[in-house]
Amino acid sequence: MGSQTLFEKIWNQHVVREEPDGTTLLYIDRHLVHEVTSPQAFEGLRLAGRTPRRAKAALAVPDHNVPTTDRKQGISDPMSALQISTLENNCAEFGISYYGMQDIRQGIVHVIGPEQGLTLPGMTIVCGDSHTSTHGAFGALAFGIGTSEVEHVLATQCLVQKRPKTMEIRVEGILPDYCSPKDVILAIIGRIGIGGGIGQVVEYTGSVIRSFSMEGRMTLCNMSIEAGARAGLVGPDEKTVAYVKGRPLSPQGDMFAQASQAWLDLKSDPGARFDKVVELRGEDIPPQVTWGTNPGMVTDVTGRVPNPADIEDEKVRSATQRALDYMGLTPSISVCDIKIDRVFIGSCTNSRIEDLRVAAKYVQGKHVSEKVKAMVVPGSGLVKQQAEEEGLDRIFREAGFEWREPGCSMCLAMNADVLTPGERCASTSNRNFEGRQGKGGRTHLVSPAMAAAAAVAGHFVDIRDWA
Amino acid sequence: MQAFTTLTGTVAPLDRADVDTDQIIPKQYLKTIQRTGLKEGLFADWRQRPDGTLDPDFFSNQSQYQESSILLTRDNFGCGSSREHAPWALLDYGIRSILAPSFADIFYNNCFQNGILPVVLTAQAIQTLFDRVLSKHTYQVTVDLAEQVIALPEGERYTFTVDPFRKDCMIKGLDGIGLTLQYEPAISAYEARRSREAPWLF
Numbered sequence: 001m002g003s004q005t006l007f008e009k010i011w012n013q014h015v016v017r018e019e020p021d022g023t024t025l026l027y028i029d030r031h032l033v034h035e036v037t038s039p040q041a042f043e044g045l046r047l048a049g050r051t052p053r054r055a056k057a058a059l060a061v062p063d064h065n066v067p068t069t070d071r072k073q074g075i076s077d078p079m080s081a082l083q084i085s086t087l088e089n090n091c092a093e094f095g096i097s098y099y100g101m102q103d104i105r106q107g108i109v110h111v112i113g114p115e116q117g118l119t120l121p122g123m124t125i126v127c128g129d130s131h132t133s134t135h136g137a138f139g140a141l142a143f144g145i146g147t148s149e150v151e152h153v154l155a156t157q158c159l160v161q162k163r164p165k166t167m168e169i170r171v172e173g174i175l176p177d178y179c180s181p182k183d184v185i186l187a188i189i190g191r192i193g194i195g196g197g198i199g200q201v202v203e204y205t206g207s208v209i210r211s212f213s214m215e216g217r218m219t220l221c222n223m224s225i226e227a228g229a230r231a232g233l234v235g236p237d238e239k240t241v242a243y244v245k246g247r248p249l250s251p252q253g254d255m256f257a258q259a260s261q262a263w264l265d266l267k268s269d270p271g272a273r274f275d276k277v278v279e280l281r282g283e284d285i286p287p288q289v290t291w292g293t294n295p296g297m298v299t300d301v302t303g304r305v306p307n308p309a310d311i312e313d314e315k316v317r318s319a320t321q322r323a324l325d326y327m328g329l330t331p332s333i334s335v336c337d338i339k340i341d342r343v344f345i346g347s348c349t350n351s352r353i354e355d356l357r358v359a360a361k362y363v364q365g366k367h368v369s370e371k372v373k374a375m376v377v378p379g380s381g382l383v384k385q386q387a388e389e390e391g392l393d394r395i396f397r398e399a400g401f402e403w404r405e406p407g408c409s410m411c412l413a414m415n416a417d418v419l420t421p422g423e424r425c426a427s428t429s430n431r432n433f434e435g436r437q438g439k440g441g442r443t444h445l446v447s448p449a450m451a452a453a454a455a456v457a458g459h460f461v462d463i464r465d466w467a
Numbered sequence: 468m469q470a471f472t473t474l475t476g477t478v479a480p481l482d483r484a485d486v487d488t489d490q491i492i493p494k495q496y497l498k499t500i501q502r503t504g505l506k507e508g509l510f511a512d513w514r515q516r517p518d519g520t521l522d523p524d525f526f527s528n529q530s531q532y533q534e535s536s537i538l539l540t541r542d543n544f545g546c547g548s549s550r551e552h553a554p555w556a557l558l559d560y561g562i563r564s565i566l567a568p569s570f571a572d573i574f575y576n577n578c579f580q581n582g583i584l585p586v587v588l589t590a591q592a593i594q595t596l597f598d599r600v601l602s603k604h605t606y607q608v609t610v611d612l613a614e615q616v617i618a619l620p621e622g623e624r625y626t627f628t629v630d631p632f633r634k635d636c637m638i639k640g641l642d643g644i645g646l647t648l649q650y651e652p653a654i655s656a657y658e659a660r661r662s663r664e665a666p667w668l669f
């Protein structure tokens with residue numbers, strides 16, 4: 001067989017059949033479903049008179065459209081309400097597990113999968129959502145699909161795929177204090193570019209990656225798609241097994257023992273060949289801040305916004321100019337001189353308990369700048385409950401943050417949580433595209449610590465020398 | 468799915484790289500539970516200037532591109548969100564083929580599911596096409612999927628590659644789910660084997 005990468009092992013275990021030209025029917029173990037990308041898929045099933053092949057392999061939750069304010073009032077926007085009731089009805093009709101808005105288990109689809117133990121190493125996992133790459137943190141091959149493929153998976157539990165290429169991103173050394181997995185993934189995207197991973201599955205390796213907690217690995221893998229990658233992977237280890245153990249949907253007892261042995265064997269063999277290898281040193285990664293309109297437009301907190309006049313390549317120059325115009329930034333301004341109006345701590349990238357703990361440390365006993373409006377949106381009902389047990393909600397509230405109900409919220413601003421035109425936001429989410437957080441809104445992507453400190457200071461600060 | 472064989476149409480230019488699906492169809496149009504009627508939202512935030520007036524320089528506001536069926540654009544088109552509303556909106560506008568130097572994976576895949584042919588051409592070919600399109604009021608090319616060729620009126624022919632399985636599905640307008648269901652026995656056999664090897668997955 002020769003040496004194989006982790007990706008190749010998972011892939012090979014899921015091949016149902018393969019054509020001579022490499023077209024593969026790939027088996028899908030788990031399917032996460034949310035309200036925005038599923039209604040047309042269920043409708044397609046109905047029109048064709050089909051039913052789900054394995055309804056138990058799917059789990060559905062509303063997250064993109066849900067209000068993050070008091071839910072007893074229901075949803076005021078009739079379109080959002082219809083989309084969510086459509087999901088609920090579809091799940092009832094087809095026998096799919098559904099965590100409704102009043103369920104403590106409700107939350108962002110990529111937060112609740114791992115939290116419930118649905119996400120397990122070695123699986124193939126799909127969802128009609130590009131950040132499905134998050135689940136790769138467990139050594140699962142997880143990727144986003146469109147609605148037609150959602151329907152395809154519901155009907156057949158399979159997808160037709162061509163084998164992607166592989167890339168290893170190795171981060172060795174030691175990450176400086178105060179730097180986080182978010183800074184590492186932003187630095188990686190800055191390095192390889194937002195199209196750098198097209199057609200590839202990335203495996204993250206090296207001592208810095210190993211040192212990350214499971215939640216940190218989720219943050220890392222989550223943004224693989226922002227580098228254009230099909231999926232991101234971290235090989236399972238003892239941390240993975242410990243995280244999965246005892247969760248409601250994970251295997252129990254003897255079955256768990258059997259499974260965990262198989263999981264620990266799932267790793268790239270020594271000498272396995274990747275199509276491409278990229279190496280970074282942890283020491284070289286200070287806190288990161290994006291300045292532009294895609295996640296690759298990023299720099300160190302000590303850096304400056306670029307000056308288009310210094311850029312020779314005409315295409316890069318005009319793209320930079322366009323981004324600065326949209327962002328309302330003066331060329332060459334220091335990152336720490338950028339003043340902000342809003343802070344958003346949340347999203348499937350950074351809304352888990354460890355994120356909230358770190359952010360709370362930076363705001364404890366302090367107050368949000370009087371010019372800033374700040375909010376925390378926990379990733380799930382269970383994260384929210386845990387944070388409240390630890391008193392984090394009080395710390396945030398006393399510091400002047402709003403403490404909200406779980407959901408995607410201002411990560412994509414489909415609900416009422418939006419920036420107004422021109423508002424500038426330090427956000428722990430994953431996309432700073434034009435209008436992502438509201439038409440005309442300006443997004444800077446940062447880590448939870450950087451967002452929390454910026455909320456207090458009213459501008460970006462280098463958290464390494466800020467107390 | 469509508470079959471795709473050959474297409475002759477007016478090329479609309481969108482001279483930007485890294486166009487993400489949030490721009491192709493902004494989130495306010497994602498609340499629908501239908502696949503149709505999304506033309507309204509196509510590039511909605513780029514069609515309008517900040518003051519609410521239409522940008523006369525944007526292709527979908529220009530009369531000569533109202534009937535365009537081919538979109539010409541730059542690298543990494545369709546990056547970001549997996550929303551299939553993006554190809555639905557393009558299709559609703561009438562776009563059946565997109566020419567670019569590269570595409571984001573999920574978007575590329577979603578196009579084939581909807582009878583839109585994404586064609587990867589060299590950066591040089593794309594530049595030539597931009598030069599021609601922008602120097603004429605309207606400019607038509609022919610996309611021939613069977614021959615895997617883009618034919619320009621001046622006589623140049625750019626060949627392109629496409630996955631043979633996808634090509635076959637597109638030309639015949641096949642239902643992908645129906646195709647997979649032909650392999651039901653293989654799927655059942657796989658499930659039986661895997662549930663012995665890795666019972667925790669079932």
Ligand code: SF4
Pocket residue numbers: 063064108109110129131347348349407408411412429430
């Ligand atoms: S939090 Fe943001 S990126 Fe994550 S699933 Fe929700 S909308 Fe998508």
